[in-house]
Amino acid sequence: MSSPGPDPEPESEAVFPPGFFDRADPTPDTEFYAWPRIVTHIDDAAIAAVGVLYEELGLDGAVLDLMGSWVSHFRTTPAHLTVLGLNADELARNHQAAAAVVHDCNRTPGLPFGAAAFDAATCCVSVDYLTRPLEVFDDVARVLRPGAPFVCTFSNRCFPTKAIRGWLATDDDGHLAIVAAYFRLASGFTEPVALQVTPPGHRGDPLFAVWARRAG
Numbered sequence: 001m002s003s004p005g006p007d008p009e010p011e012s013e014a015v016f017p018p019g020f021f022d023r024a025d026p027t028p029d030t031e032f033y034a035w036p037r038i039v040t041h042i043d044d045a046a047i048a049a050v051g052v053l054y055e056e057l058g059l060d061g062a063v064l065d066l067m068g069s070w071v072s073h074f075r076t077t078p079a080h081l082t083v084l085g086l087n088a089d090e091l092a093r094n095h096q097a098a099a100a101v102v103h104d105c106n107r108t109p110g111l112p113f114g115a116a117a118f119d120a121a122t123c124c125v126s127v128d129y130l131t132r133p134l135e136v137f138d139d140v141a142r143v144l145r146p147g148a149p150f151v152c153t154f155s156n157r158c159f160p161t162k163a164i165r166g167w168l169a170t171d172d173d174g175h176l177a178i179v180a181a182y183f184r185l186a187s188g189f190t191e192p193v194a195l196q197v198t199p200p201g202h203r204g205d206p207l208f209a210v211w212a213r214r215a216g
């Protein structure tokens with residue numbers, strides 16, 4: 001009688017090598033983000049590009065801004081914007097937000113919202129800090145309505161001690177591939193779109209985006 005072969009390697013382990021999600025600073029994120037940073041993390045042109053992208057994608061209704069702060073970059077404020085992040089003071093200063101939620105996505109990837117609660121979700125210049133991204137993406141799919149988009153945008157800078165090693169080890173194209181892989185490996189998304197939003201040769205902070213829609 002032949003014995004069964006080894007369990008197939010989970011798909012995520014095949015894509016992301018050991019240590020990929022480690023960080024130089026493994027202390028709780030609540031400590032790093034304990035003090036409000038009332039700053040912008042990308043330049044004005046990149047911020048404007050985020051707003052244009054959101055407008056082109058028609059983000060409105062009940063929108064979740066994941067890993068948010070005091071600015072959410074919408075050209076027109078959505079009907080009901082919920083901003084989720086780690087610093088209550090930053091979130092309280094977000095004039096576009098109708099609701100603010102303090103929640104650590106690395107400690108608890110499950111989001112504190114009901115199923116199909118949102119018409120869209122965004123995550124701006126923060127996806128590189130997720131240590132359990134597939135669980136978070138799974139749960140973003142859960143809280144989105146069918147057809148609703150999840151839009152991740154990022155540039156080429158970060159807090160390096162808090163970004164995952166896999167992100168720091170690669171370049172812009174690698175970052176697009178990483179976020180696209182999150183969408184593909186998570187449950188419940190359509191095939192992602194991944195692109196450089198700012199034109200090649202753009203002076204200033206480049207902007208990249210990867211998005212997909214809740215399947216079904």
Ligand SMILES: C[S@@+](CC[C@H](N)C(=O)[O-])C[C@H]1O[C@@H](n2cnc3c(N)ncnc32)[C@H](O)[C@@H]1O
Nearest residue numbers: 029041067068069085086087104105106124126
């Ligand atoms: C570089 S800032 C970007 C803020 C905002 N999205 C923007 O576009 O300016 C990173 C944000 O991610 C949030 N963040 C970092 N780690 C987090 C975590 N584990 N759970 C939830 N939010 C987190 C922080 O609160 C911080 O506001």
